[in-house]
Amino acid sequence: MxxxxxxxxxxxxxxxxxxxxxxxxxxxxxxxxxxxxxxxxxNKLFSDKHEWVTVDNNVGTVGISDYAQDALGEVVYAQLPEEGTELEKDDEIGVLESVKAASEIYTPVSGTVVSNNKAVEEDPTLVNTSCYDKGWLFKLELTNQSELGGLMSEEDYKVFLKTLE
Missing domain, CATH: 1.10.287 (Helix Hairpins)
Structure with a gap:
């Protein structure tokens, strides 16, 4: 849809x-x-693992939700996927470490990584201060756009979050 x-x-x-x-x-x-x-x-589309993706032409930009960054606390380290890495939907592709915990990053869609956010690697707190703008994690060229249909809209994601309370 x-x-x-x-x-x-x-x-x-x-x-x-x-x-x-x-x-x-x-x-x-x-x-x-x-x-x-x-x-x-x-519009951002969200996974149940709290990653989001926006799509421009055939390139998806991926990050974590405000809910996820808040649950993590202050992010102190980011390990992001390398350019050229081929990913399948739900692959574990990196780690965000905070003062509270470490959390795996999953890809919400399949594709090939075309860039990662060097600014986040240098200053991981961007994930906390700007998770939907400057704190994006990586971009990938989509290999299966139909997977977008399995993700949640922002409104559906907000409803999903209420089930976690």
Whole structure:
């Protein structure tokens, strides 16, 4: 379902960008629709292991949720996957260590790692201070977009968190 919504949003965005670039009238409406498509594209999808992924074209950016970073406490060390590593959904791909505990990182989708966040390796506290922005962990080129359908929307993830209380 999520993959279908994402694919539709991408198609809308491309179509609307073509319309605006060719100076077709009604730009106010088109800009509003592009804004809506961008909001859909930036939605995070969550795993039950508290990792999130956002997708831009065929590249997923992965990090841990605010809930997970809060449960960990102050992160003092990050071991992230190397570029070129091929991953299958739910593979253990690294570790975050905090003053309280160590926690494995799992990949919510399959793919090949195209980059890891060197800034997090140098300053692991970015995971605590900016888990959804500067504290992302790695990016991968997706090999199976259908796996996105098995992840939770932000709203579903919030409901899931309530079951953990």
């Amino acid at each position: 999520a993959a279908r919504v994402l694919r539709h949003a991408i198609q809308q965005q491309v179509c609307l960008q073509k319309m605006i670039s060719s100076n077709i009238g009604g730009c106010r409406v088109n800009v509003r629709l592009i804004s809506t498509a961008n909001r859909l594209l930036s």
